[in-house]
Amino acid sequence: MPIDFDLTSEQKKLKYTAREFAQEVLRPASERADATTDPQDAFRAMKPVYAQAAALGFTTMFVPRQYGGGGSTNVDFLLAIEELCAVDPGFPTILLVNGLALMPLLLHGTDEQRTTWLHRATGDTSGEFLAGWVVSERGGTANFDHPSPQAGIQLVADRRRGGEYVLNGEKHWPCNAGGWDLHGADVNLCVVRTDRTTGGKGGLSAVLVERGTPGITYEAIDKMAHRTCQNVTMTFRDVRVPAENLLARGDGDLLINRNFTWSAPIAAIAAVAVARSAYDFALKWAKSYTGGGSGPIIQHQAVGHLLTDVAARIEAGRYLCWKAAHYMDRHPGEGHALGAMNKTFCGDTMQSVVFDCMRIVGVNALDRKFPMEKLYRESMVFPLYDAGNLAMQRRRAWGVIADIGFSPDLFVDGEPLPFTRSMEGFGTTSDASPP
Structure with missing residues (x-):
């Protein structure tokens, strides 16, 4: 079977480079910025971190090499984004939005627009292009x-x-x-x-x-x-x-749909990353905290079972992200339903994962000297941003699966299904039928 979850040596290097950057550079800066009262001051405090990320190629790694970018696949980008978001999901959103602004030029821009703006982004020597x-x-x-x-x-x-x-x-x-x-x-x-x-x-x-x-x-x-x-x-x-x-x-409607399809697995892996961080902390806590008993609470069946369920949800979410990204690498500009399902599943599921991890930690999860409070706040974002789960994302998937050309085997078989205007408009009229 042509299915392989093994990372290449280059992908492993990317993953651990991103992890080192996240832990050594991003973490201390993001902790200070998160506690900053003024929102613009908090954002501006990340500028030196952004410059270092640019030096590593993270800010334009998704741009094709012919325009000076890293030429990374969607799967590659996910590997880096997960490591960054496991420390702080706000900062990598800056990188995601760079992509949301620049990637449409590849499908909809003129040659002059692509040459001007993609090269200006990748040729930035100051590390501050936004x-x-x-x-x-x-x-x-x-x-x-x-x-x-x-x-x-x-x-x-x-x-x-x-x-x-x-x-x-x-x-x-x-x-x-x-x-x-x-x-x-x-x-x-x-x-x-x-x-x-x-x-x-x-x-x-x-x-x-x-x-x-x-x-x-x-x-x-x-x-x-x-x-x-x-x-x-x-x-x-x-x-x-x-x-x-x-x-x-x-064609602004098609541009919006294609853009939120590209970003869907990125937003989804960000949710996975936040859930992963909550799980990492809860697992260490359960192995050392006794709750006043004679042994660590992981020895209690309720805690052990819940941790097992949490781990399974994280693994399932990650591999759905990889599947969606791989599908989009094979079929650029497609995958609207798969991307939407990926983003809604991970955004909704990972929110519950963080809450379950807080239940394991108990009342200490409310103490701000531990990371759970921030992870809980961050987890609230994912069902709401990048085309909200309750409305736009599910409606996009609905339009695709209602199409006569859609089959439940489509994504299993990796077959393409071009997105058309006939798939738009579902749910926008009072009788919930397409216009």
Whole structure:
């Protein structure tokens, strides 16, 4: 059978390089930043760590070699991300969002856009280049593909004479977008409405907004977790961008779906990593803590059984991540249902794993001198971010499995199934039927 879970020597080296970086460089910086009151100060404190990550190639390892990137596979990226997220899941989100902003250029960008921005990202010698992925809005965008032009994305880009677009509206929650100084990332990939008369299928596009573009204000969001990455509210007032910065005209819906497919196993492995850290601590605790009894609590059946279940869920989640990433390596731009199932399974399951580990540790899990409190806060993020599990991710999988071409054997056999617009729109209308 052509199934092999053995890591190559290069993959093992990548894994342990990432682990050493996470423990020696990331851990002390992230602990200080997590305790920092001001959210922008917390993010800015990670800049030296980001520079060291860039020197190791982590910040653009997913970019093809022809553009100066590391040319890593999706599976390779997961190996590094798990090690980083096991220490702090907020910081690797910066790297993930670089990918969310840059990867669409490969499928939807022009040659000039790819050459300009991919080379600028990979050629950064200062180790501070940031790219922002700007989609979410204050009113919510889970129904971005809704048939009504009054629903979904409402940041409007109007075409004006003179070859430019003028943007007006607001975005809420974009990551990296404010940059290290709240004056903007080097480039922000913004999903916009370019047609006010058409719904989400056909009315959306994307536009590249460069740092320093007038008319944008940024306000950092104060979060309970993932404090080492930045989320902001962006307000656009008559923001003018040249027409050549537009991409995916009328295909913004497909760009969103493809992007969240690429990121799904990355978000999923991040959840696995947080669960792994909770399990590591709970296992050591159970082997040494007596609870006032005559021996370690791992000798009690309830604790032993629960630890066994926790370990199984972590292993299952990791291998589903590897499967999804491997499928996407074989079929670029596909895997929408598998990616969505991967992200929802791991995000929901690993949240319960962290809670079960807290039950093993007991009331001491509330003590902030132990890591469980932070891990619990971080675990709350995964069902909510990167296309929320309750809505967008499950709805994307629903559209694929409802398609006439879908078969339960599809992913087992590793066969491709291109994503089409007929798979969009499920759940966006009042009768829960596709438009």
